[in-house]
Amino acid sequence: xxxQDAGExxxxxxxxxxxxxxxYLDDTLRALYGGDATLSRRQGQANVSSPEAxxxxxxxxxxxxxxxxxxxxxxxxAEQMPHLIRIANMWADFGGxxxxxxxxxxxxxxxxIPTLQFTVSLLAVTVNQxxxxxxRSLGADRIVLPRFLSPGDIRAITAAVPQLTYEAMxxxxxxxxxxxFCRSVHAENFAPAAPGETPSRVVCTYHTSGNAYHLCxxxxxxxxxxCAACLLSELADSGVSIGKLGGRGMxxxxxxxxxxxxxxxxRSPSPARYRESFGxxxxxxxxxxxxxx
Amino acid sequence: MKAEPMRIALGHPSCPGVLRGLAAQMRxxxxxxxxxxxxxxxxxxxxxxxxxxxxxAQAFSDVEIAANDWGTLARLSEWxxxxxxxxxxxxxxxxxxxxxxxxxxxxxxxxxENAVRAGQEAVTLRWAPPPEALRQHWATPSAFHWTPxxxxxxxxxVELGLQPLPLTDAxxxxxxxxxxxGVLSVMPCRGNCALCGGxxxxxxxxxxxxxxxxxxxxxxxxx
Numbered sequence: 347x348x349x350q351d352a353g354e355x356x357x358x359x360x361x362x363x364x365x366x367x368x369x370y371l372d373d374t375l376r377a378l379y380g381g382d383a384t385l386s387r388r389q390g391q392a393n394v395s396s397p398e399a400x401x402x403x404x405x406x407x408x409x410x411x412x413x414x415x416x417x418x419x420x421x422x423x424a425e426q427m428p429h430l431i432r433i434a435n436m437w438a439d440f441g442g443x444x445x446x447x448x449x450x451x452x453x454x455x456x457x458x459i460p461t462l463q464f465t466v467s468l469l470a471v472t473v474n475q476x477x478x479x480x481x482r483s484l485g486a487d488r489i490v491l492p493r494f495l496s497p498g499d500i501r502a503i504t505a506a507v508p509q510l511t512y513e514a515m516x517x518x519x520x521x522x523x524x525x526x527f528c529r530s531v532h533a534e535n536f537a538p539a540a541p542g543e544t545p546s547r548v549v550c551t552y553h554t555s556g557n558a559y560h561l562c563x564x565x566x567x568x569x570x571x572x573c574a575a576c577l578l579s580e581l582a583d584s585g586v587s588i589g590k591l592g593g594r595g596m597x598x599x600x601x602x603x604x605x606x607x608x609x610x611x612x613r614s615p616s617p618a619r620y621r622e623s624f625g626x627x628x629x630x631x632x633x634x635x636x637x638x639x
Numbered sequence: 640m641k642a643e644p645m646r647i648a649l650g651h652p653s654c655p656g657v658l659r660g661l662a663a664q665m666r667x668x669x670x671x672x673x674x675x676x677x678x679x680x681x682x683x684x685x686x687x688x689x690x691x692x693x694x695x696a697q698a699f700s701d702v703e704i705a706a707n708d709w710g711t712l713a714r715l716s717e718w719x720x721x722x723x724x725x726x727x728x729x730x731x732x733x734x735x736x737x738x739x740x741x742x743x744x745x746x747x748x749x750x751x752e753n754a755v756r757a758g759q760e761a762v763t764l765r766w767a768p769p770p771e772a773l774r775q776h777w778a779t780p781s782a783f784h785w786t787p788x789x790x791x792x793x794x795x796x797v798e799l800g801l802q803p804l805p806l807t808d809a810x811x812x813x814x815x816x817x818x819x820x821g822v823l824s825v826m827p828c829r830g831n832c833a834l835c836g837g838x839x840x841x842x843x844x845x846x847x848x849x850x851x852x853x854x855x856x857x858x859x860x861x862x
Contacts, residue, residue: 377770378770378772378773379770379773379776380769380770380773421738423776423779423780423781423783424783424784425775425776425779427784449781450788451784451785451788454788471680471708472709473682473710474682474683474686475683476710476713476714477708477709477710477713478710479710479713480709480712483713493827494828496682496684499682499683502683522826523824523825524824524826524827527733529737529738529739529740529823530740530823530824531742536756536757536762537755538756539755539756540756540761543754543756544761545762545763546762547763548764549762549764549765550764550765550767551746551750551764551765551766552746552767552769552773564840
């Protein structure tokens with residue numbers, strides 16, 4: 347379950363979250379790389395913004411007895427490596443449990459940190475047994491599988507490399523495209539201001555742009571509240587033991603609504619309950635999976 | 640002097656349907672024909688197709704293969720080490736991890752100020768030059784810092800497509816194979832080709848178009 351600050355730990359746990367994850371973008375990184383999605387594929391308020399806030403979040407999670415992972419899962423270049431290694435070490439010192447990443451060289455450099463678990467992000471697009479074995483050989487503990495895999499494909503992967511833990515997206519953040527292969531700038535989606543409104547601050551164009559190109563929306567309207575509630579048991583039977591909710595940067599209220607719904611769906615998934623919860627017909631996370639490939 | 644035969648290129652970076660027809664296409668060629676194969680991400684459903692492709696490829700004297708998922712790259716790496724030492728192995732364009740969004744270089748030039756809303760807040764969107772580190776990041780594929788890993792795997796080259804910012808000149812980078820378009824995104828295969836693709840568009844002066852499930856761009860004046 348994604349979170350944005352220490353204050354959300356208790357409430358997310360009380361609503362049934364078993365694990366948490368967050369992003370990070372401090373002032374040093376912001377000065378170098380702007381406020382965009384450079385390190386965690388999420389921008390702005392989706393990220394924890396200072397070492398102090400990150401430490402508080404890790405401590406609060408530890409106090410609550412709930413593991414928390416740090417997403418460093420954007421694409422990486424050599425110049426960023428010292429920053430990422432510094433952040434991962436700081437995270438380990440704070441008592442963080444794991445790091446989510448997609449870069450193989452970053453994993454090779456971080457695996458020496460003994461207290462951290464390493465999760466290969468959805469963005470690495472791990473699609474087969476050899477891919478799972480590859481990441482395991484580099485030091486991965488867990489893999490988030492891409493949405494387009496069929497349950498049969500998932501079963502083949504999890505059976506071939508059972509030493510890893512497998513995770514699948516079950517709610518939020520549905521993209522028309524394959525996330526890990528999408529190179530679209532993920533800018534904040536600004537709306538035009540009303541005439542006469544007084545701006546409160548200045549934002550640089552390269553951080554975010556009201557006219558920024560938002561690829562997905564050129565080809566399909568985003569569908570609200572996508573979920574895999576009906577597939578939870580099928581995913582579990584295929585070897586997936588962790589369901590991931592997207593939505594870093596989304597309001598807490600919305601994330602809680604998703605979480606509450608999924609907890610209930612674990613007992614008895616039903617499109618009627620979905621309609622009741624969200625006010626519209628359900629949007630399946632894995633549409634057409636039965637005839638995929 | 641006898642001319643070298645042209646290398647024939649088969650396959651597709653992202654379409655499983657093309658992969659399924661690859662073995663039959665290869666069987667129609669002579670074994671001394673230089674060959675370039677591009678494999679899409681290979682899900683377990685496609686394993687047998689790849690087994691057959693590799694079985695046929697062993698008969699060819701000059702084969703390049705571009706892999707577009709880490710698992711297939713690792714599998715081909717092992718195959719090269721144990722059974723096909725002459726294979727030329729290429730990190731495919733989907734794996735090279737470039738920043739290719741056509742909008743990126745528009746951030747380098749002054750733009751008019753704009754009043755917008757960020758959630759509940761009204762803000763002024765004002766142009767400023769991007770920091771040098773960010774500009775460098777946009778210009779540098781991740782593949783450039785994977786050289787030690789790629790060499791260990793026996794990879795011979797990385798395939799790069801077009802990107803809006805000029806490619807950075809990194810030390811120790813792998814040889815490059817040029818892909819002729821900018822790769823922007825990939826639609827997951829739904830098993831029905833009619834569901835793939837979408838209309839052409841123009842963004843930041845570039846023409847966007849689909850090749851099967853692959854969304855590409857080229858400079859608008861290229862055609």
